[in-house]
Amino acid sequence: xxxxxxxxxxxxxxxxxxxxxxxxxxxxxxxxxxxxxxxxxxxxxxxxxxxxxxxxxxxxxxxxxxxxxxxxxxxxxxxxxxxxxxxxxxxxxxxxxxxxxxxxxxxxxxxxxxxxxxxxxxxxxxxxxxxxxxxxxxxxxxxxxxxxxxxxxxxxxxxxxxxxxxxxxxxxxxxxxxxxxxxxxxxxxxxxxxxxxxxxxxxxxxxxxxxxxxxxxxxxxxxxxxxxxxxxxxxxxxxxxxxxxxxxxxxxxxxxxxxxxxxxxxxxxxxxxxxxxxxxxxxxxxxxxxxxxxxxxxxxxxxxxxxxxxxxxxxxxxxxxxxxxxxxxxxxxxxxxxxxxxxxxxxxxxxxxxxxxxxxxxxxxxxxxxxxxxxxxxxxxxxxxxxxxxxx
Amino acid sequence: xxxxxxxxxxxxxxxxxxxxxxxxxxxxxxxxxxxxxxxxxxxxxxxxxxxxxxxxxxxxxxxxxxxxxxxxxxxxxxxxxxxxxxxxxxxxxxxxxxxxxxxxxxxxxxxxxxxxxxxxxxxxxxxxxxxxxxxxxxxxxxxxxxxxxxxxxxxxx
Amino acid sequence: xxxxxxxxxxxxxxxxxxxxxxxxxxxxxxxxxxxxxxxxxxxxxxxxxxxxxxxxxxxxxxxxxxxxxxxxxxxxxxxxxxxxxxxxxxxxxxxxxxxxxxxxxxxxxxxxxxxxxxxxxxxxxxxxxxxxxxxxxxxxxxxxxxxxxxxxxxxxxxxxxxxxxxxxxxxxxxxxxxxxxxxxxxxxxxxxxxxxxxxxxxxxxxxxxxxxxxxxxxxxxxxxxxxxxxxxxxxxxxxxxxx
Numbered sequence: 001x002x003x004x005x006x007x008x009x010x011x012x013x014x015x016x017x018x019x020x021x022x023x024x025x026x027x028x029x030x031x032x033x034x035x036x037x038x039x040x041x042x043x044x045x046x047x048x049x050x051x052x053x054x055x056x057x058x059x060x061x062x063x064x065x066x067x068x069x070x071x072x073x074x075x076x077x078x079x080x081x082x083x084x085x086x087x088x089x090x091x092x093x094x095x096x097x098x099x100x101x102x103x104x105x106x107x108x109x110x111x112x113x114x115x116x117x118x119x120x121x122x123x124x125x126x127x128x129x130x131x132x133x134x135x136x137x138x139x140x141x142x143x144x145x146x147x148x149x150x151x152x153x154x155x156x157x158x159x160x161x162x163x164x165x166x167x168x169x170x171x172x173x174x175x176x177x178x179x180x181x182x183x184x185x186x187x188x189x190x191x192x193x194x195x196x197x198x199x200x201x202x203x204x205x206x207x208x209x210x211x212x213x214x215x216x217x218x219x220x221x222x223x224x225x226x227x228x229x230x231x232x233x234x235x236x237x238x239x240x241x242x243x244x245x246x247x248x249x250x251x252x253x254x255x256x257x258x259x260x261x262x263x264x265x266x267x268x269x270x271x272x273x274x275x276x277x278x279x280x281x282x283x284x285x286x287x288x289x290x291x292x293x294x295x296x297x298x299x300x301x302x303x304x305x306x307x308x309x310x311x312x313x314x315x316x317x318x319x320x321x322x323x324x325x326x327x328x329x330x331x332x333x334x335x336x337x338x339x340x341x342x343x344x345x346x347x348x349x350x351x352x353x354x355x356x357x358x359x360x361x362x363x364x365x366x367x368x369x370x371x372x373x374x375x376x377x378x379x380x381x382x383x384x385x386x387x388x389x390x391x392x
Numbered sequence: 393x394x395x396x397x398x399x400x401x402x403x404x405x406x407x408x409x410x411x412x413x414x415x416x417x418x419x420x421x422x423x424x425x426x427x428x429x430x431x432x433x434x435x436x437x438x439x440x441x442x443x444x445x446x447x448x449x450x451x452x453x454x455x456x457x458x459x460x461x462x463x464x465x466x467x468x469x470x471x472x473x474x475x476x477x478x479x480x481x482x483x484x485x486x487x488x489x490x491x492x493x494x495x496x497x498x499x500x501x502x503x504x505x506x507x508x509x510x511x512x513x514x515x516x517x518x519x520x521x522x523x524x525x526x527x528x529x530x531x532x533x534x535x536x537x538x539x540x541x542x543x544x545x546x547x548x549x
Numbered sequence: 550x551x552x553x554x555x556x557x558x559x560x561x562x563x564x565x566x567x568x569x570x571x572x573x574x575x576x577x578x579x580x581x582x583x584x585x586x587x588x589x590x591x592x593x594x595x596x597x598x599x600x601x602x603x604x605x606x607x608x609x610x611x612x613x614x615x616x617x618x619x620x621x622x623x624x625x626x627x628x629x630x631x632x633x634x635x636x637x638x639x640x641x642x643x644x645x646x647x648x649x650x651x652x653x654x655x656x657x658x659x660x661x662x663x664x665x666x667x668x669x670x671x672x673x674x675x676x677x678x679x680x681x682x683x684x685x686x687x688x689x690x691x692x693x694x695x696x697x698x699x700x701x702x703x704x705x706x707x708x709x710x711x712x713x714x715x716x717x718x719x720x721x722x723x724x725x726x727x728x729x730x731x732x733x734x735x736x737x738x739x740x741x742x743x744x745x746x747x748x749x750x751x752x753x754x755x756x757x758x759x760x761x762x763x764x765x766x767x768x769x770x771x772x773x774x775x776x777x778x779x780x781x782x783x784x785x786x787x788x789x790x791x792x
Contacts, residue, residue, distance in 0.1 A: 007638040009663075009710030010619045016701035016714055076699015076719030083679040083698065085416070086424050089433055094702050095678035106409065114405065141408075143401035150398040157402065184776055185672060185708035261634075338710055339792035341638055425696075434683035438693035439584075445729035448611045449738050474744040478603055482610050482738075507601045507744055511650040513625055513658035514599045518745075 006342025015334045015346050018354040020070035022330045023362055025176045025198065026205065026323050027067045030366075032173040033206010034060040035109070035165060040236065042162040048232035054379035055217065056210045057113050062370035064105055070362055071097075073353050093179045104172045108165040114139070115158040117377050119146045135376070173202045180329060187262035188333040193251050200244035205322035207237045212315040215308070217374070227304055231297075234311050238294040241318065245287050248325075265340035273335050273343060278328045286321025290314035449477050450487035458490070462539055469540030470519075479503060479538070500532040582732050587687040588754040589726055590781030591737075592763060593662055595788075597747035600625055600660040602647040607742030609645070611727060618713045619643040620724040621664040621739055627656040628790040636790040661784075661791055662748060664739070665690060665711040665724035666772060669779030673703040673712065682721060688753070688781065689728050694720045708776045726750075753781065 004013055038056035040046040072078045088095035114121075122144050125136035174195040180186075181194025211233045218225045255263060270278055293310040296302065302310070331346050349355035396403075430436025452475040456463045459476070466472055477483055479498060486493040510520040523529070537543045600623055608614060608621045623644030627637040637656075641648065644660075651658065667690050674682050674690060681697035684690050692703075697720035704712040704721060715722040727737035731750065735741070740748045751760035760783070763769075770787040771780040784791075 007624075007640070010617075010622050010640055010643045011704075011713040012710045014713075016704050074700075076701075076714060077697070080679075080696070080698045082423070083681075083696065086420050087428060087433070087679050089678055089680045091675045092678040092702070094676065094700065097678070111405065118401070141401055141404040143404060145398060145401060147398060150401070153399050153402070179702075183672070183676070183706050185706050334705075338708060339638065341636070341792060428680070431686055432683055433680040435680075435693050435696055438683075438691065438696065439685050439728075441693070441695070442691050442725060442728045443732045445612075447730065447735075449607065449730075449735075449741050451730070451735040451741060453735075471744075473746050475741050477607075478742045478744045482607070506603075506647055507599055509650060511600070511648065512653040513627075513648060513651050513660070515596055515659075518599050 003345030003347065004342060005344075006337070007339055008337040008342040008344050009339060012334075012337055013344050015331065015344070017330055017334060018074060018346075019327075019331075019348055019356065019359045020074040020354050020362075022323070022326045023070045023359055024067065025173070025202075025330075026326045027063050027070070027362075027366070028173050028176060029198065029202030029205050029322065029326075030209050031060045031064045031067065031104075031109075031206070032169040032199065033203040033208075034063070034210050035169045035206070036203055037207050037210050037233065037236070039162045039166050039169075042159060043166065046232065048228050049236075051226045051229045051380075052210055052214050052233065054116065054377075055214055055374075056206075057109070057116070058373045058377065058379060059210055059213060059366075059370055060206075061109050061113060062366040062373055064101075064109060065369055066362060066366045068101065069365075070359075073358065093175050093182060096175050100168075100172050100175060104165075104168050108161060108168050112158055112161045112165060113377070115154045115161065118154055119151060120377065122146045170199055174199050180333070185338065186333050187260070188266055188336070189329065191251065193247060197244070197247045197251065200240060200247055201322045201325050203240045204237065204244050204318055207233060207240060208315040208318035208322075211237060211311060212319065213370075215312055215315075221380075225308070227307070230311060231307070234294060234297060234307075234314070237314070237318065238291070238298060241287070241291055241294065245291065262340060265336050269332065269336045269343060273345070274328055274332050277324050278332070282321050282324040282328060286317050286324055290317045290321070447484040448482035450482075450484040452476050454487040455483070465537065465543070466539045469537075470542055471539060498538075500536075500538060501529060504532045504536075504538070581734070584686040586754060587731075587752050588781075589688045589731060590667060590751045590753050590760070590783065591664070591726070591740075592749045592751050592760050592769075592783050592785065594747045594749070594785045595659055595661065596786050597745045598623070598660040598662055599745055599747075600644060600648045601744065602644045603742040603744060604662060604739035604748060605643050605645040607738040608724070611730075611738035612725070614722075615716050618716070618722070620711075620722070621662060623648075624661045624663060625658065626661060626788065626790060627658050628788060629656050633788075633790040636792070638792070657788075659788060661787075662739075663709065663711065663772070664782060665726070666709055666778065666780035666782040667724075667726055669781060671778060672706040672708065672776075676702045676706045678702065685728075689726045689731075690723075691725055691728060692721050692723065694718060694722070697721050708773050708778065751781075751783075 034056045037049065038053050038060070041050050041053045072081055075081060084095055084098040088098065118140075121136055121139045123146070125133060125140050125144070128136060177195030177198030180189040180198075181191050183189050211230065214233075215225060215230070255266070290313070293314045297307050297310050334344075335346065336343050351357055425435045425437070427436035427438075428434070431439070455476040462476075466474075480495055483493075483495055486495055505523050508520055508523075510522045514520055521527075527534075532538070602623060604621055605619065605623060608619075612620060614620050621643075622640055624638050624640045625644070625648050629635075629637075639648070644662075648660075667684075667688060669684070669688065671684060671690050674684055677683075678700065679696060679698060680693075682690065682692045682703050694715075699714055699719045699721065701714055701721065704714060707723075712721055712723040714720070727735075727739075730737060736750045737748075740750050749760070752758045753760065763785070764783070767785050769783045769785055771783060772787075772791070773780075
């Protein structure tokens with residue numbers, strides 16, 4: 001039994017939840033986080049982040065469309081997945097997935113994007129030609145009413161959708177934390193803190209993701225970055241990160257202090273098999289470095305170029321840190337034996353359905369979809385808006 | 393009525409969902425297995441499927457129907473509680489068609505030590521031997537009747 | 550071991566008829582089997598287990614268990630004196646070919662056969678998203694392999710490590726308490742093969758089942774009682790070091 005140290009129950013030696021299950025909470029976390037950043041403007045009227053509002057929504061949509069893929073690819077029988085819609089088991093948190101996902105995709109995200117972009121869609125459907133014109137025409141759902149009252153109704157309804165969307169985003173990602181946190185069989189996962197930690201780290205990844213994307217896309221477009229916007233996002237990232245870090249430290253300190261029967265085994269696992277991914281990547285490089293940089297940017301008057309570097313570095317490290325956190329939770333939870341007497345190793349495949357190459361592809365795919373969405377629904381109306389008479 | 397004129401697009405959007413939901417309800421009737429929910433939140437026929445799996449071990453009652461002479465020897469000895477297939481392996485095929493499937497004769501030299509080779513891990517009250525010293529590799533049936541091991545020497549037959 | 554030919558020829562048709570009735574039908578149709586009359590469990594008598602591995606082999610043959618996966622397995626413990634939290638445990642290939650012999654080294658050795666505990670409040674059936682695993686009305690936890698998605702949530706939820714994903718069928722698999730045998734009045738393959746009676750099938754709803762008398766006169770425990778799973782596999786003389 002290669003890779004096994006100590007004693008594992010014979011059926012525990014293989015890991016069943018692979019890197020794909022690491023990716024899924026990461027992707028839905030980005031969705032939830034990006035959406036909450038967008039809602040800051042819509043519901044809490046934080047004007048400063050308005051330049052990223054539409055980009056955040058499109059980012060959320062791009063990642064949400066990819067989100068079911070790692071789950072379906074991981075299943076032993078992917079084509080039986082509709083069973084979760086037809087006979088969901090009410091006691092299973094996982095059964096909620098199908099409905100929460102559909103609700104969030106259709107009634108929240110697509111609806112909100114459609115309402116916000118409707119004026120542009122109608123104008124595009126009149127000004128473009130060929131296949132694009134057909135696509136926009138379909139997206140108008142046959143209504144070309146962009147009168148003042150109609151748009152005002154859209155605005156009000158959109159506000160309600162965003163308001164409903166915030167608890168929906170929390171539910172979309174919180175239930176993933178609950179899937180892990182509610183299992184009494186696994187002491188690394190079992191904790192009421194788990195859904196809360198998942199949500200806050202999701203917000204960190206979502207805010208950092210939108211921040212980094214905004215910087216990258218603005219640079220690619222050759223435009224100037226709105227520093228008031230960027231500083232504002234960085235501030236929210238900083239505070240969210242503090243809360244997330246505090247929660248994770250609380251979990252750690254609590255475990256060390258309480259030292260229940262699982263502690264010795266888990267402690268050994270963190271110091272050996274998870275040392276690099278948890279201590280080095282997630283905590284030291286991925287959390288402490290960004291916190292220091294963001295803190296400095298908050299309290300010291302730094303020149304714009306320095307702030308930009310700090311934000312770019314912090315955002316990128318934060319994204320890596322949250323991915324590492326998902327890895328440490330999912331893979332870490334399967335590396336130790338439930339007998340507390342042994343450890344196994346995760347042998348990640350390269351080219352199989354659940355391997356590294358597929359994971360890399362699934363991480364890049366949302367960016368490709370985002371590119372298409374940005375082309376279809378440009379987030380920056382000032383220069384790229386279609387010109388056309390608005391019906392009054 | 394201008395309200396409806398200005399919000400007509402919302403009703404169209406909602407209409408898509410209503411349509412999809414109704415389609416879902418219809419599809420569901422065809423897709424969900426008929427016996428689902430019969431006993432609980434699962435396919436009731438799954439119980440029948442599980443019960444219909446084939447047998448490989450016949451069970452000692454089946455053996456004893458025919459092999460009464462062996463049973464008579466076994467039931468008074470130390471191996472009374474050892475079922476036939478514990479040593480002879482799965483023989484449901486033989487029970488179903490005794491003349492067509494003939495069980496192989498067992499090699500006692502390698503079989504008996506599975507249980508009786510000495511190990512300090514086994515319960516102290518269990519009869520164990522260090523086979524090298526006890527029999528020097530001779531087949532156990534030379535001195536022991538496998539069906540009644542402490543019966544006086546006479547061999548297996 | 551001979552039988553007279555006459556004896557054989559008389560018994561053969563009788564045996565064939567008896568065998569056919571044993572093989573007949575589904576639980577609700579087979580004579581004498583009504584699900585609601587049974588509540589299945591098992592009794593494992595630790596002092597009787599000799600670590601021969603017969604049960605592991607028999608289960609594999611009866612249920613076509615794939616290599617490297619186990620519906621039942623045997624662990625060998627070595628407890629050193631009072632060190633209950635640090636036993637040395639091995640289970641070479643699940644104990645399928647028995648265990649290597651050891652000499653007396655002052656440690657306290659014993660064998661612990663393990664299997665699905667057929668929990669009455671099973672966490673595995675609670676988490677299944679589609680209802681592919683369930684507890685049947687007679688107390689056996691089963692997997693509907695034509696409905697299972699292979700998501701492995703139940704495998705993660707089981708505190709005892711008794712489930713696995715079948716490598717070729719790609720669905721969840723585990724001990725079924727030989728449901729296809731017990732519904733015909735037979736015992737499980739592991740109990741049939743156990744030479745010392747360390748494993749005994751128990752029908753908790755049957756007032757005449759010997760387990761009731763056993764429970765009155767012995768101290769029993771279940772694995773991980775703090776998990777409150779309603780486990781129905783009872784262990785006689787279970788040591789505190791057993792994980």
